[in-house]
Amino acid sequence: xxxxxxxxxxxxxxxxxxxxxxxxxxxxxxxxxxxxxxxxxxxxxxxxxxxxxxxxxxxxxxxxxxxxxxxxxxxxxxxxxxxxxxxxxxxxxxxxxxxxxxxxxxxxxxxxxxxxxxxxxxxxxxxxxxxxxxxxxxxxxxxxxxxxxxxxxxxxxxxxxxxxxxxxxxxxxxxxxxxxxxxxxxxxxxxxxxxxxxxxxxxxxxxxxxxxxxxxxxxxxxxxxxxxxxxxxxxxxxxxxxxxxxxxxxxxxxxxxxxxxxxxxxxxxxxxxxxxxxxxxxxxxxxxxxxxxxxxxxxxxxxxxxxxxxxxxxxxxxxxxxxxxxxxxxxxxxxxxxxxxxxxxxxxxxxxxxxxxxxxxxxxxxxxxxx
Numbered sequence: 434x435x436x437x438x439x440x441x442x443x444x445x446x447x448x449x450x451x452x453x454x455x456x457x458x459x460x461x462x463x464x465x466x467x468x469x470x471x472x473x474x475x476x477x478x479x480x481x482x483x484x485x486x487x488x489x490x491x492x493x494x495x496x497x498x499x500x501x502x503x504x505x506x507x508x509x510x511x512x513x514x515x516x517x518x519x520x521x522x523x524x525x526x527x528x529x530x531x532x533x534x535x536x537x538x539x540x541x542x543x544x545x546x547x548x549x550x551x552x553x554x555x556x557x558x559x560x561x562x563x564x565x566x567x568x569x570x571x572x573x574x575x576x577x578x579x580x581x582x583x584x585x586x587x588x589x590x591x592x593x594x595x596x597x598x599x600x601x602x603x604x605x606x607x608x609x610x611x612x613x614x615x616x617x618x619x620x621x622x623x624x625x626x627x628x629x630x631x632x633x634x635x636x637x638x639x640x641x642x643x644x645x646x647x648x649x650x651x652x653x654x655x656x657x658x659x660x661x662x663x664x665x666x667x668x669x670x671x672x673x674x675x676x677x678x679x680x681x682x683x684x685x686x687x688x689x690x691x692x693x694x695x696x697x698x699x700x701x702x703x704x705x706x707x708x709x710x711x712x713x714x715x716x717x718x719x720x721x722x723x724x725x726x727x728x729x730x731x732x733x734x735x736x737x738x739x740x741x742x743x744x745x746x747x748x749x750x751x752x753x754x755x756x757x758x759x760x761x762x763x764x765x766x767x768x769x770x771x772x773x774x775x776x777x778x779x780x781x782x783x784x785x786x787x788x789x790x791x792x793x794x795x796x797x798x799x800x801x802x803x804x
């Protein structure tokens with residue numbers, strides 16, 4: 434029988450906690466209260482405590498979380514149209530969309546090929562009198578923060594914004610990502626390390642004024658019923674998603690450890706000169722939302738694995754500056770970003786994947802040959 438391994442089985446992950454999830458969803462259904470109720474309030478308290486911030490505001494999705502952070506800074510007079518936000522060039526497009534939607538200017542910085550994160554030695558040269566923030570992206574589950582970035586933000590009085598969509602539970606020293614900067618956006622898309630049963634997101638921050646502004650913006654611009662301070666939008670985390678997230682939050686650290694065990698097996702046993710891996714970090718600094726490898730014959734490797742029953746994905750085939758929606762950037766040359774996007778392939782990794790399955794993936798990867 435052909436070995437068959439899906440890239441990610443959300444159904445199997447959900448099944449691990451099926452009884453708890455069914456109980457939580459039934460509790461919401463029976464309550465008759467489906468928005469802005471006790472479940473959402475409980476999740477916001479629990480997630481703020483987990484991340485170790487004073488405030489958490491649930492919103493509709495991870496993109497909105499980033500949008501509202503930047504919009505709130507504009508409403509509070511910290512930023513204005515045309516200001517610049519430094520951001521990694523190889524990020525998922527949501528990071529960029531949040532900036533341009535707010536009529537701010539993304540300043541793209543190349544990553545390091547070995548870490549896949551923004552090269553902090555290139556940041557200072559990009560700072561101008563229009564720069565108001567640095568957005569770091571904890572891509573693939575890897576911690577993107579560095580002391581150098583923190584020091585630059587303090588030196589130039591820049592806001593440090595974290596895109597923590599892929600790194601729930603990751604740490605820098607003893608602090609969790611999502612608490613390292615001035616504000617952070619989180620995504621709870623079902624495939625994330627902390628995934629809901631649909632879309633969901635949150636903003637974490639220690640800034641009470643920012644949190645209040647974000648909460649209002651995500652509620653049509655209103656902090657008091659029928660009174661609108663801002664031109665906001667409807668972007669709320671619903672009660673069912675909050676209840677499911679409360680269940681899965683209790684198991685997040687354990688699930689991350691399972692991911693780390695699979696990743697360790699990959700690192701220890703993939704031995705193919707055609708296949709490279711990013712630098713290995715201590716487990717606390719990487720929660721392995723994804724496990725990327727790199728191959729100059731990436732498409733051939735993907736087809737080979739598919740033919741042998743292993744599903745893989747590419748994160749991401751086209752970098753933001755080559756997308757049609759940003760056609761004004763299409764002529765920009767960002768060679769490291771482009772190399773990453775041309776060579777990256779994500780191997781299966783999840784909290785329900787076994788070491789036996791990882792072993793079979795490794796054996797296939799190691800058998801892949803030059804032609």
